[in-house]
Amino acid sequence: MAEKKSGAQIVWESLLREGVEVVFGLPGGATLPIYDALAKYEYPIRHVLVTHEQGAAHMADGYGRATGRVGVCMATSGPGATNLTTGLATAYMDSSPVVAITGQVPTSLLGRDGFQEADIHGVTMTITKHNYLVTDVRALAQVIKEAFYIARTGRPGPVLIDICKDVQQAETEYVYPDEVNLPGYRPTLTAADPDAISRAAHLLNLAERPIILAGHGVIIANAEDELIHLAEKAHIPVATSLLGIGAIPQTHPLSIGWGGMHGEAFTNYALQESDVMLVVGARLDDRLTGAFSTFAPKARIIHLDLDPAELGKNLRIDIPLVGDAKLTLRELIPLVEPNQHTSWMEQIAEWKRDTDRRDLLAQETDDLVPPFIVRQLWHLTDGGNCIVVTDVGQHQMWEAQYFLHVKRRGLFTSGGLGTMGFALPAAIGVQLGRPNETVWVIAGDGGFQMTMGELSTVAKEGLPLKIAIFNNGYLGMVRQWQDVFYNKRYASTALYNPDFVKIADAYGIPATRVTDRAGVATAIRQAQAHNGPFLIDFRVEPFTNVYPMVAPGKSNADMIRRPLPAEVEEE
Amino acid sequence: MKHTIIAWMEDKPGVLSRVAGLFRRRNFNIESLTVGHSETPGISRMTFVVDGDDRQIYQVQAQLFKLINVTAIEDVTHEPTVIRELALIKVRADNTNRAEIIQLVDIYRANIVDVDVDSLIIQIAGSQERIDSLVKLLSNFGILEMVRTGQVAMVRGGNTRPPVRHNGVS
Structure with a gap:
């Protein structure tokens, strides 16, 4: 007969069985038994105390993205649980493996609106891959087993387990199950249908202007090698989505940047003019496609995804492929013929030269514009040999445009949900998952302040994050939209900022301020030389806009471009 | 459709x-x-x-x-399928029109499941159209209450279904 254990012990012992090394959380009334068991039995799991539960969810998300293993966060009932929701929705949109454990009021109080009761099971139903409410300690081990299995398999995603307080205290015989019993869950773990693959190959072989659009799914499936092999064999240029950045080194001759509303203009032209498009592991969301009806009008589209619900969701697909990206590409490679698309590549190069002519960095100005900082950072990290975690807004777009990512799993950002406040806590998770790598946080002054309290976590855990704030005194991207679409009426976008150097100092984190181009390299070197966290407050030119820009509901063919220098002079 | x-x-x-x-x-x-x-x-x-x-x-x-x-x-839209719905309909009925209502109920192969001095409860199971049609006729007498279950469906023939799992590609 197995030994009896409390629900609280079962939580930790099951986490150990799942290989969990770190848990991000903040204790409260409804999780006291779980935390007490951690102290009493000294389980070898690092608990990272956060400042706010939203941070815990972003940290688990960052850890999950950086390692491919499940990130775990923990919160108490009621407000603790509801504080997790932004992080869970972020992880869900970007397919990140997370298990969230929440305490709940005792079963006898369920539904009675007692102190700190919130129906987090109901609340998170549509922002998690699956969720559980555990009211019987005998079900707990099975639920944890299933939650981890669901979170990491197929299309990864967050799973929440809500555990009543009395369940944590009750005892049962503990046996960790070897298998899950989920008759309704059979994730796609195989290659796509062979007939469909050969039809896809046929289409690619006939194409004159083929293009691959690589998304986050390539990275999640670890299919980068297969993707590059396919592209090289058939000589097909590779564009990516924002979250697909890193699927192919951006210095590769076939890499043609990333597309979308603020993607590279030459990338958008290539996507629009292609005649056959192979989409791999991308959701084709509106930020990438522009108006759905106008996207890539000449292209026959082959869409490979392991989630059947993504096929045909937004666009009409000519050949849907339901399959694992790595296994399916392996089957596809032998069927595509070696090819040369020289004139097509030359056309794309011509569009690229036009993009280069309009480059902000090609213009004669001494302003401290954010792209200049991004480029400097890239050079000073030996050509991008570091991990970057960005927040959401203008700086996020500039980082994606000017930092050439060569490292795999080297960029983490909130793409789908667009969660401001993501960068700092997510980077904490990333750094703990990849302790031997340098992690740079790039955030705007608006988003940074949303989760700035996690500087305490950075300092407490002694994490050597390098934090760059692109401080323009505005909610910059919103200000830009007001610029372009609302006749420069800057409603509520100017910020009242604290002194970020003093803020860092208050946490014992060294920091410096940079106000001109001359100071950029020095500050970055200073941050790199410091053995610990370091913050740089870059006071950037406040009215610089991100180009290109596609107006909402418009076609990617109708991008608003940065004027050529000659056109500026004429004005 | x-x-x-x-x-x-x-x-x-x-x-x-x-x-x-x-x-x-x-x-x-x-x-x-x-x-x-x-x-x-x-x-x-x-x-x-x-x-x-x-x-x-x-x-x-x-x-x-x-x-x-x-x-x-x-x-199962394009399969040969039995589709049924059940309705309970309470109609105003007294000595002057009860016989007429019973006649209608017979024609529609429905059942009377409750009788009171001034009302009847009629139970009908059938296709949506047949129920719609009876409801329309009964409305002339005054429908006091109605509940419909919504449709249930089963494919005809001896093959035990379930269930081919949805394969995800249409």
Whole structure:
């Protein structure tokens, strides 16, 4: 007969069985038994105390993205649980493996609106891959087993387990199950249908202007090698989505940047003019496609995804492929013929030269514009040999445009949900998952302040994050939209900022301020030389806009471009 | 066009909430929905009628398929299928018109399941059209109350279904 254990012990012992090394959380009334068991039995799991539960969810998300293993966060009932929701929705949109454990009021109080009761099971139903409410300690081990299995398999995603307080205290015989019993869950773990693959190959072989659009799914499936092999064999240029950045080194001759509303203009032209498009592991969301009806009008589209619900969701697909990206590409490679698309590549190069002519960095100005900082950072990290975690807004777009990512799993950002406040806590998770790598946080002054309290976590855990704030005194991207679409009426976008150097100092984190181009390299070197966290407050030119820009509901063919220098002079 | 779809799901807490939440969040136009036990213990069977174009009909199935507790889905619209609905209709009835109502009930092969001095409860099981038709006729007498279950469906013939699992590609 197995030994009896409390629900609280079962939580930790099951986490150990799942290989969990770190848990991000903040204790409260409804999780006291779980935390007490951690102290009493000294389980070898690092608990990272956060400042706010939203941070815990972003940290688990960052850890999950950086390692491919499940990130775990923990919160108490009621407000603790509801504080997790932004992080869970972020992880869900970007397919990140997370298990969230929440305490709940005792079963006898369920539904009675007692102190700190919130129906987090109901609340998170549509922002998690699956969720559980555990009211019987005998079900707990099975639920944890299933939650981890669901979170990491197929299309990864967050799973929440809500555990009543009395369940944590009750005892049962503990046996960790070897298998899950989920008759309704059979994730796609195989290659796509062979007939469909050969039809896809046929289409690619006939194409004159083929293009691959690589998304986050390539990275999640670890299919980068297969993707590059396919592209090289058939000589097909590779564009990516924002979250697909890193699927192919951006210095590769076939890499043609990333597309979308603020993607590279030459990338958008290539996507629009292609005649056959192979989409791999991308959701084709509106930020990438522009108006759905106008996207890539000449292209026959082959869409490979392991989630059947993504096929045909937004666009009409000519050949849907339901399959694992790595296994399916392996089957596809032998069927595509070696090819040369020289004139097509030359056309794309011509569009690229036009993009280069309009480059902000090609213009004669001494302003401290954010792209200049991004480029400097890239050079000073030996050509991008570091991990970057960005927040959401203008700086996020500039980082994606000017930092050439060569490292795999080297960029983490909130793409789908667009969660401001993501960068700092997510980077904490990333750094703990990849302790031997340098992690740079790039955030705007608006988003940074949303989760700035996690500087305490950075300092407490002694994490050597390098934090760059692109401080323009505005909610910059919103200000830009007001610029372009609302006749420069800057409603509520100017910020009242604290002194970020003093803020860092208050946490014992060294920091410096940079106000001109001359100071950029020095500050970055200073941050790199410091053995610990370091913050740089870059006071950037406040009215610089991100180009290109596609107006909402418009076609990617109708991008608003940065004027050529000659056109500026004429004005 | 309207599609009749059957979904099998584990009888777990919250499963109805998940399905209803999905229909709401994805903006699917559900015309009718019924759920009850299937022949397998622990598995509920839902029949729903959804109106939409091909993309929407595919999406509703593919999204349902993603719910962990949903074990199988089948679109039976183009199958030979028995589709039935049950209705209880309480009609105003007294000595002057009771005979006439009973005649109608006979014609429609419905049943009278309750009689009172001034009312009748009529039970009818059948296709939606047949029930609509009886309801229209009974409305002349004054319908006091009505409840309809929504449609349930079963494919004809001896093949035991369930359930080919929805393969995800239309």
